[in-house]
Amino acid sequence: MKGFKIRHKTSLLCALLLAAIMIAGCNSAPQSKSEPSGISSGVTVDNANNEQVTIESEPQRIVVLPIWEAEMVIDLIGTDRIVGLSPFIDSSANSACADKAANVKERVSSNQAEKILALQPDLVLLDTFNDFDGSLTATLKEAGVTVLTLESPMSFEQISDRIDVISKAVFAPEKGQQLIEEMQQRLDSVKQRVKNVEQRIKVMYYEDYYSEDGTSDGMLCAYGPGSTFDEIASAAGAINVCAAQNYSAVNKETVLNEWKPELLIVPSIKYDENFNAVDDQGKTIISAIKNDKILISLPAVKNDRLYALPDKYRGSTSHYMAYAVEELAKVCYPDLFK
Numbered sequence: 001m002k003g004f005k006i007r008h009k010t011s012l013l014c015a016l017l018l019a020a021i022m023i024a025g026c027n028s029a030p031q032s033k034s035e036p037s038g039i040s041s042g043v044t045v046d047n048a049n050n051e052q053v054t055i056e057s058e059p060q061r062i063v064v065l066p067i068w069e070a071e072m073v074i075d076l077i078g079t080d081r082i083v084g085l086s087p088f089i090d091s092s093a094n095s096a097c098a099d100k101a102a103n104v105k106e107r108v109s110s111n112q113a114e115k116i117l118a119l120q121p122d123l124v125l126l127d128t129f130n131d132f133d134g135s136l137t138a139t140l141k142e143a144g145v146t147v148l149t150l151e152s153p154m155s156f157e158q159i160s161d162r163i164d165v166i167s168k169a170v171f172a173p174e175k176g177q178q179l180i181e182e183m184q185q186r187l188d189s190v191k192q193r194v195k196n197v198e199q200r201i202k203v204m205y206y207e208d209y210y211s212e213d214g215t216s217d218g219m220l221c222a223y224g225p226g227s228t229f230d231e232i233a234s235a236a237g238a239i240n241v242c243a244a245q246n247y248s249a250v251n252k253e254t255v256l257n258e259w260k261p262e263l264l265i266v267p268s269i270k271y272d273e274n275f276n277a278v279d280d281q282g283k284t285i286i287s288a289i290k291n292d293k294i295l296i297s298l299p300a301v302k303n304d305r306l307y308a309l310p311d312k313y314r315g316s317t318s319h320y321m322a323y324a325v326e327e328l329a330k331v332c333y334p335d336l337f338k
Helices: 002-022 067-077 113-118 135-142 156-169 173-194 228-235 252-259 283-290 321-332
Strands: 043-046 052-055 062-064 082-085 123-127 147-150 202-205 263-267 269-271 277-279 306-309
Touching: 043 156, 052 147, 062 067, 067 082, 067 123, 067 156, 067 173, 113 135, 123 135, 123 156, 135 147, 147 156, 156 173, 156 321, 173 228, 173 321, 202 252, 228 321, 263 283, 263 321, 283 306, 306 321
Parallel strands: 062 082, 062 123, 123 147, 202 263, 263 306
Antiparallel strands: 043 052, 269 277
C-alpha cells in the first residue's frame, strides 16, 4: 500500500507539472475580428532555432497547440481563422480564454499529426515543448504545411517579442503592437503605484499535494530566479524569497528556516481524480497548509497571509501574465490600490 501511495503521488506530480507547463492565461480583452492587414506580400519571421519561416499570404486555417500562443492569436485576430486548438484551453480554471476558444470546434494534440492535417491548415503554431524532437514539424512540413515553432516566454520582454513575431505571422502587426502597449501600460501602472514602497513584502509561490490524511511530500517544485513567478513578483514590487533552482524540489524546512515568506501565494486550483483542474480559489490547499505541523509557524501562516493567485493569470505566459502582477500587487499593498 505504501508503494501504491508513492506511485500515486509521483503520477500526480507529473500531471501537475505537465499541466503547469502546458497552461497559460487570457482574460478580458475584447475579442478582435480579422481586419485587412495591409500586407500585400508574404512575411518572414524567425523560429525558435533562428531559422527563417516565410508565410506567403494571410493564413486562413490556423492550428495553435500551445495555450499561450492561442491566447495571443485569439486576441490578435479573433477565432474566425482558427480551425484547431489544444483541449487544454477549454479549462476556465486555467485559461480565461475558454469562452472565446469555444467558438473553435476542433481540438487536437501534438500526437495527432493526421488529425491536424485533416483540418487542412495553412499555418500551424507550436512551441519547443509541443514538438521537442521536431518529429511533428517534419511530418507537417512534408505535407506542405507552414510551421512556426517558438520557445515559451518566461519574461515580459520575451512575451512582447513573441507577440511581435506571431502578429506578423498572422498578418496583424498593428494589433500586435496594440497588445504589447496595453500589457506595458498595465505593468507601468503597477510600477507607478509601488515605486515608493520602502519595505518590500517577502513572498513565494508554494504548491503541494496533500493526501486525505493531511500528509505531504513538501513543496512540489521551486519557482525561483528565472521562473515566471519571479518575474511576476518583481513587477509587483515584491521580493521572491525562493532562491532554489527553477522547478527543483524543495523541502519545507528550507521554506520555514531560510526563506520565511511573509505572504504565501498558492494555486487557485486543485485536481480531481481524473486530473481535471477545479477552481476552488485555493481553499483546499490553504486549509491543508494551516493544519500543517511544520508550516504552522511560518510568518505568512501565523499572520493568515495566504492568497490563491488565479491560475489563469499566474500560470499564463501570454500578455495576460500582467494581470497576475496587478493581482499580486493589490494583495501585497492593498492601501495603494484603494
